[in-house]
Amino acid sequence: MWFQIDVGLFRVVLEAAQACNISTVDFSPDIRQADLRFGDFQANGVLPYAKLYRLNPRHVAEQIVEKLRSMGDFSEKIEVNVAGPGFINFKLSGVFLAEWLNLYKSENDYGSAMAQNWSGKRIVIDYSSPNTAKQMHVGHLRSMNIGDSIHRILKFCGADVIRDNHVGDWGTQFGILIMIIKKKGLRTSDLSLEEIESLYQQGSALAKENEDSLSVARNELVKLQNGDSENLEIWEAINKISQAAFDEIYTEMGVSFDHALGESFYRDQVHRIYQELTEKHIARVDNGALCVFHEEHEQFSEQPFIVRKADGASNYATTDLATVLYRTEVLHADELIYVTDGRQRDHFQQLFLTVQKWYVAFGRKCPDMQHVWFGTILGEDGKAIKTRSGSPIKLKELLNEAKTRAKEIVDEKSKDLSNLEKQHVANVLGIDSIKYADLLPNRTGDYVFSWEKMLSFDGNTAAYLLYAIARIKSILRKCNCDVTNATADCLETEAERNLVRKLTYFPIILSKAAKELRPHHICTYLFELTGEYSAFYNVDRVLGEQANITSRRLTIILRTLNILETGMHLLGLETLEKM
RNA sequence: GCUUGUGUAGUUCAAUGGAUAGAAUGCUAGCCUCCGAAGUUAGUGAUUCGGGUUCGACUCCCGACACGAGCGCCA
DSSP, rough: OSHHHHHHHHHHHHHHHHHHHHOOTTTTOOOOOOOOOSSSSSEEEEEHHHHHHOOOOHHHHHHHHHHHTTTTTGGGGGGEETTTTTEEEEEEOOHHHHHHHHHHHHHHHHHHHHHHTTTEEEEEOOOOOBBSSSHHHHGGGHHHHHHHHHHHHHHHHEEEEEEOOBBOOSHHHHHHHHHHHHHHHHHGOOOOOOHHHHHHHHHHHHHHHHHHHHHHHHHHHHHHHHHOHHHHHHHHHHHHHHHHHHHHHHHHTTOOSSSSOGGGTTTTTTHHHHHHHTTTTEEEEEEEEEEEEOSSSOOOOOOSSEEOOOOOOHHHHHHHHHHHHHHHHOOSEEEEEEEEEEGGGGHHHHHHHHHHHHHHHHHHHOOEEEEEOOOEEOOSSBBOOOOOSSSSOHHHHHHHHHHHHHHHHHHHOOTOHHHHHHHHHHHHHHHHHHHHHHHSSSSSSOOOOHHHHHOOOOOSSSSHHHHHHHHHHHHHOOOSSSSGGGOOOOOOHHHEEEEHHHEHHHHHHHHHHHHHOOOOOHHHHHHHHHHHHHHHHHHHOOTTHHHHHHHHHHHHHHHHHHHHHHHHHHHTTTOOOOO
């Protein structure tokens, strides 16, 4: 019995095709979820194959089906037939579905069944990566959520994933900050992040209108980069304050990292980059700056990738190159994933092209590199939320608002809970709602931010999933038998079947989310699964039925619960017992 | 100018080239003596435009239109 039924079907269909002398080079079964009208799964691969060889697709499909019917489970447990122009449809029997339910029981079972898919692969994933000296705002939400979820998904699928928060702690913001802090004679360690942020705004306004301040700021930056102890002290204090503020938010959001190796970590390693790229003629000096051009590329043959500025300073390209080196040489990564805003696509394309040439030149094994980009956060007016001029919504403020709104709803609807329970429910509901709303849309494409949408508790929201889970748990509490031993015999009602077939799609969705690095597939799936559960709940009772029916339905709701909770965990969402 | 992303119900979003394009929200009309109504049932309503590729196109190609992004010393 397969956990990933699509993978199992893929193999047997391929085997049957081979037995029919069909070339497996040109034929792939193409198994997918089927429309309810036709069956549970379908194989579409016959059509392109038949087209290629100018065969009658229905005839080819019939050959394969005939072979399948003589194999293993197909005689009794899986009904298979040909439909339309040459689709092969599979309908799983109630016995087959019940066996599947009986065999795969827990998050651990699902995890170990999926873990073969990506095992042996070491991946470094880079996400969140805020700049220090500034508070996080809504614009920081997506990298954090998408990155964290992708990490969880890949890990669940068996990969060895290392999370690295590539904090922007070595940027030009420090020149301005040190300038203004010294000018005002402030003690850095007494400041809050809010105050530091405001100082930065004052400083940069000053630098804008006053040439002298600008050059002082530049000079302070150079001193910092050259290791001036006073400036380093200020710099360290600012980073420490920033990190503490970030950690508060990470804790609240349930996001964590294995490393937080910021840009400053690589500051002494940039010379090796200049040296190696120059030595192999990958980079050359152009207008005083050390640049990489990619002659074969229509865009990047002209558009430079600057790895050292004309004034001799490094920039983000340099640290990104040094970071690749560290992640492959020290962390032994096979694959690197960067979760950032889509506006950095050119940068990452150039980075990847450069790394490929650089690694080939030195005979190093080049890692797979993926830029997992996402769209811009837009305001209600359809324009990007501006960081400084507009009114950026602080992440901290958003989280507090979410919890406040959730508390109002909980106070109104959860009258049976104690005050302590209400507060807990409100916190989870508030945070989950924000995360879910953020993960729900496909990451490519812009993002219209609205309080209303973020903090809504009706419809396709975290509250809907949490509510279904709470109802399942309520049934389990009311059931006086030992639910852990419940098993299913054979599914009977339509609602049972529809719910369980949806459960069996979980591995497909998971694979898709992992392959495309798009968590929203899981959101969509969980919402649909919950819909099937609600439909089941309305027509089929669990408690108070004959023993075998209750046992079967308990099994069904237990597995539904497990898959809902597993999916929620993969999205980084907490679940509740009651609400 | 070059490169690139996005155009799907009033609104916000789904849909590895597959069978009758799914949801949510909104509006309309129902459903709590029955495992939790934060729920559920039904109705309403959409692929920007024009070509092409093919058994089949929201999806791929070409063109137009609309909005956005990136393009030498910010990250």
